[in-house]
Amino acid sequence: MEKYIKAISDGYYGYWNYLVNEILNPSWHNYFYWLIGASFVIWLLEVFFPWRKNQPVIREHFWLDIFYLFWNYFLFSLVAYNALSMVAVEAFNDFLGLFGITNTVAIKIDQLPVWVQLFIIFIVRDFMQWAIHMMYHHVGWMWEFHKVHHSTREMGFAALLRYHWMENILYRTLEYIPLAMIGVGITDFFIVHIFTLVVGQLGHSNLYIPLGPLRYIINGPQMHLWHHAKELPESHPNGFNYGISLSLWDFIFKTNYWPSDDENLPVGLPDEEHYPEDFIGQNLAPFQRIFGKKKG
Ligand SMILES: [Zn+2]
Ligand SMILES: [Zn+2]
Known part of the structure; x- marks a missing residue:
């Protein structure tokens, strides 16, 4: 348990320093200003x-989404991601250790x-994100x-960042597991994050x-608009087009649905x-519904 706490505290201590440094020192290698610039x-x-x-x-809820953009950035940007990843890797190694496996x-x-x-990191992460998105x-x-x-109800660039903070926890922990298994030698995925953000x-x-x-x-936007469709076809009652940066997975695994380019x-x-x-209502709603349901 102690090592988990240490992993979190090290990660967040580093995170705080990183945030301050990031905002005070604009540079090309700075996610905060890339987010604003892009x-x-x-x-x-x-x-x-x-x-x-x-x-x-x-558009409708534009400022709400801009708020989400900063909220999700400050809460879970790159270094917080590292803190969570460290915990995930410790937990994953401990889990395998139960079966006598020490080298993951x-x-x-x-x-x-x-x-x-x-390139490998990008492909592996994007595939994991596609699979996790489908689970969602x-x-x-x-x-x-x-x-x-x-x-x-109206799409625009900032709609990307409107999501519940719990999504970060699940994505950031699960997507790291295969990356740990391929023994990634670099810890700086900056360019991968920026590319994913822009796409x-x-x-x-x-x-x-x-x-x-x-x-x-x-x-692209024409395909992802369908992912947000209000009416789902009978053939895909839970959804389709789960791809994050790549649409490739949807075409390979036949989870694609894109009958036309209909902007309206x-x-x-x-x-x-x-x-x-x-914001508050949206953050509470999932908990109220999940725990409310259990009672009834
Ligand atoms: Zn979705
Ligand atoms: Zn979306």
């Missing part, structure tokens, strides 16, 4: 080249060139948390991005009309 550029693109021409520049590194990739390692749509209590993300914001944006044949590999497709929660529209 958001601003993509928002400008939405202003000048909107896909839905009638959507207001400051299945394949070592730390001898490969850095760019090859980064199929497991009842997980869906309650994921509903926050799907409660948006994610574009995927939620009010932009039409003609990807051509690349649409079978990269997740109604989006929102398929099973309810009146979801809380404020």
Whole structure:
């Protein structure tokens, strides 16, 4: 137990120093300013080249989503991610230790060139995220948390960051396990995080991005709009298009559904009309529903 506490406290102590340092020292290797910069550029693109021409520049719940953007950043940015990952790895190793397994590194990739390692990390993480995202749509209590993300009724770049903090915990712990197993030699995934952020914001944006044949590999706004569809087809009652940065997994595993490019497709929660529209309400709703259900 002590080592878990130590892993968390080391991680968060480092995190606090990192946050202060990050805000005081703008640089190219700075997630905080990348987040602001990328958001601003993509928002400008939405202003000048909107896909839905009638959507207001400051769409419904725009400021709520901007608040979420900073909230999720401050609560769980890169170093907090490390703290959680350390706990996950300790726990995973202890679990395997119960069966007498002490070496979890299945394949070592730390001898490969850095760019090859980064590419492998990106692919492995994106696949894990696709699988975890699918679980969010199929497991009842997980869906309650994921509903926050799907409660948006007008899509824009900032909708990416509207999600419950519990999502961070599950994603950040589970996605690290295969990375520990491939013996990643680098700890700096900065470029992977920035790429994922930009693709994610574009995927939620009010932009039409003609990807051509690349649409079978990269997740764009036309495909992800369908993921947020308010009405689900009978063929896919729990959802579809679970890809985060890559659409590839959906095409490989046949979880894709993209009948047309319809910019006016109604989006929102398929099973309810009146979801809380404020930050506190949205943060409490999953807990109230999960524990409320158990009583009844
Ligand atoms: Zn989803
Ligand atoms: Zn989304």
